[in-house]
Amino acid sequence: MTTASTQAASTRTDALVIDGVEFGSRLIMGTGGAPSLDGLGAALLASGTELTTVAMRRYSPTETGSLFQLLVDHGIRVLPNTAGCFTAKDAVMTAELAREALETDWVKLEVIADEQTLLPDAVELVDATEKLVDRGFKVFAYTNDDPVLALRLENLGATAVMPLGAPIGTGLGILNPHNIELIVSRASVPVVLDAGIGTASDAALAMELGCDAVLLATAVTRAQNPVQMGEAFKHAVIAGRLAKQAGRIPRREHALASSAMEGRAEFL
């Protein structure tokens, strides 16, 4: 007999594997937008995340507490990003600094076209991916929801592709679910839905579309109750993953009764 506890155990073996590293949680949290380190730590713990992104900036002696140390203390792996870079050259330099500072060759590659859209610049992104792969980095490429570009990045050696749901910080959800499905169907590296997530149902949808994981930050850190929202996303990602694996019913034009018509009582 399958009991509730053996069911739970079987879902735990459904690990996300990236570059040979196993993660029990398929929720990757960004750390941006939190007003304090204490609040951030509590939200991260509530979300159950095992991998979080950080940005690289000038060291300030007046800053209290170390974000890196907080993550190390909580056993959360760090994924440095190249946020704020507009060129491949800047992104490569930032990745090199991150590798030295945080002792990881993983990098979330962000090469942004302009500050208004914060959309990836495809040309610089391709160039930077090539250069970083050459230098031995494991590149998590933040990309447009473009199936052609996603495949190109994978072929250049990206470790994971991370298509956006909507522009960074908009909370608009997944604007082109069809493209996300297409990216997933052709990828042989992990696909992480990144950016645009507004609330829990967006993350569940990403998983239902077949994404391997979801990355979000401000949806939690700027929620009115970040700890509760972190917990909501933990469940949303699990629910979406289970639903995808369970196999949904097909959509139909017309209604289909679930109660049998035969054997009804007859009334005058």
Place this chain on the structure above:
Amino acid sequence: MNIKLNGADHTLSDDASVTTLVSHITGRVVDSSGQAADGRKIGVAVARNSEVVPRSQWAATALAEGDELEIVTAVQGG
């Protein structure tokens, strides 16, 4: 000697190395391998005149008048 550190003027003793600077700025004792002596992660990287100085080279890298140094660390970010 006078250097630029993260865009601002900074004065150091003439025999300063990258280790001296990192130790001075972070208030941590840094060993010859570029790790903090207290065993906790120091979590910074150094670029000197736009070249990354590997942690293992901090002690052997002497600074010179007019050098431009950047010291960066992890901060909150998506």
